[in-house]
Amino acid sequence: MALDFTTLVYNPAFSVFARTVTITPNGSQPGEPAYSGRGIYSTQPVDVPTENGAILSDQVTVLDVIEREYAVLPAQGDLVDIPASGVLPAPGQFEIIERYTNGGGETTLVLRKVMAARP
Amino acid sequence: MTVFSPLSRSIRLHGKTPVVTHGQLSYPLLLRDVILDHVKQMPFFASGFTFSTDKAQQIQPESLPFCGVYFLQEVGGADAEPQTGPIGFRTTVRIGFSVIIIYSDHAAGEYELDRAAQALSGLFSDPTLYNNSLVRVQGFTGLSRQHVFGNTGQNNETPVAELRWELICDLGTITYPPNITDDFETMHVETHYPFGNEDTPPVVVEYDLSQN
Numbered sequence A: 001m002a003l004d005f006t007t008l009v010y011n012p013a014f015s016v017f018a019r020t021v022t023i024t025p026n027g028s029q030p031g032e033p034a035y036s037g038r039g040i041y042s043t044q045p046v047d048v049p050t051e052n053g054a055i056l057s058d059q060v061t062v063l064d065v066i067e068r069e070y071a072v073l074p075a076q077g078d079l080v081d082i083p084a085s086g087v088l089p090a091p092g093q094f095e096i097i098e099r100y101t102n103g104g105g106e107t108t109l110v111l112r113k114v115m116a117a118r119p
Numbered sequence B: 001m002t003v004f005s006p007l008s009r010s011i012r013l014h015g016k017t018p019v020v021t022h023g024q025l026s027y028p029l030l031l032r033d034v035i036l037d038h039v040k041q042m043p044f045f046a047s048g049f050t051f052s053t054d055k056a057q058q059i060q061p062e063s064l065p066f067c068g069v070y071f072l073q074e075v076g077g078a079d080a081e082p083q084t085g086p087i088g089f090r091t092t093v094r095i096g097f098s099v100i101i102i103y104s105d106h107a108a109g110e111y112e113l114d115r116a117a118q119a120l121s122g123l124f125s126d127p128t129l130y131n132n133s134l135v136r137v138q139g140f141t142g143l144s145r146q147h148v149f150g151n152t153g154q155n156n157e158t159p160v161a162e163l164r165w166e167l168i169c170d171l172g173t174i175t176y177p178p179n180i181t182d183d184f185e186t187m188h189v190e191t192h193y194p195f196g197n198e199d200t201p202p203v204v205v206e207y208d209l210s211q212n
Helices: A005-017 B027-040 B106-125
Strands: A019-024 A035-049 A055-066 A079-082 A092-101 A106-113 B050-052 B066-078 B087-102 B139-148 B160-176 B186-190 B204-208
Touching: A005 A035, A005 A055, A005 A106, B027 B050, B027 B066, B027 B087, B027 B106, B027 B160, B087 B106, B106 B139, B106 B160
Parallel strands: B050 B066
Antiparallel strands: A019 A035, A019 A079, A035 A055, A055 A106, A079 A092, A092 A106, B066 B087, B087 B160, B139 B160, B186 B204
16 A cells, blocks of 8 residues: 555655745736745755856755645746744745656745846 | 967067066967956946856855956867968857846846846947957957856756857967077088189178068
């Protein structure tokens, strides 16, 4: 019998590691108001190759969410605002650019920062 | 230790002149630096750009917007008569430009890259570049342009758009003259009449050969 990872693993883990987020569903539910959710925020380094092998140091940032907690899963185009949590600073506002499921009840949302254009 | 004469495109120094050991950069790197100086003066790049020619230093998001001007490649082709005269190569240089901006809107970001490309093409109408007496660009023989958005997976956090612009410059023929230290300056000629004509005075002539 398959294990219910959501109940056995994700709920306890999210109780410890998740932080409150606000999702504006511009992509998944256009016209609908923003709503609160929770997710585990994580970021890893990534090298972005540019012209002639020069490297731009950047990050890959994701938010893991429990699929069962969302009637309509967040999708590409949705905005995610992650405020400060306790002593942790606010990562800021992001746009969901990609999502993928692990097949066990958790979906990873790949995030891109919302920034003012420069120049 | 043999010290080779510095790179010279038109003047051969006299062998008795003290040899200057590489007081200047090669022409391709001089060209890169001259182009960078011109790009820095362009109005488009006056708005907070970070400039670099060093691809060994990783670019940080805090450095954006960013403009890199890179020496990519120098290619020397056969001169008109490679079997004669000093060694020389018909030289072309590839200079690469990397303009990285942050966009708030994908489409607007691409239009901004287009403006950057148009700004860079202002190099072609700048006589202080193609008439520069130091680098002496003979002509521009090729150009390529690409727009790239982030890494291969396009999953990097910072919303970056990059203009990759490559320019091929013809520097003409660059010669590498031999290092001659025993210049032919004086020719001494004497005539000696055969045995039995000792009373015939010899003719002695010395020629001073002009050096240039």
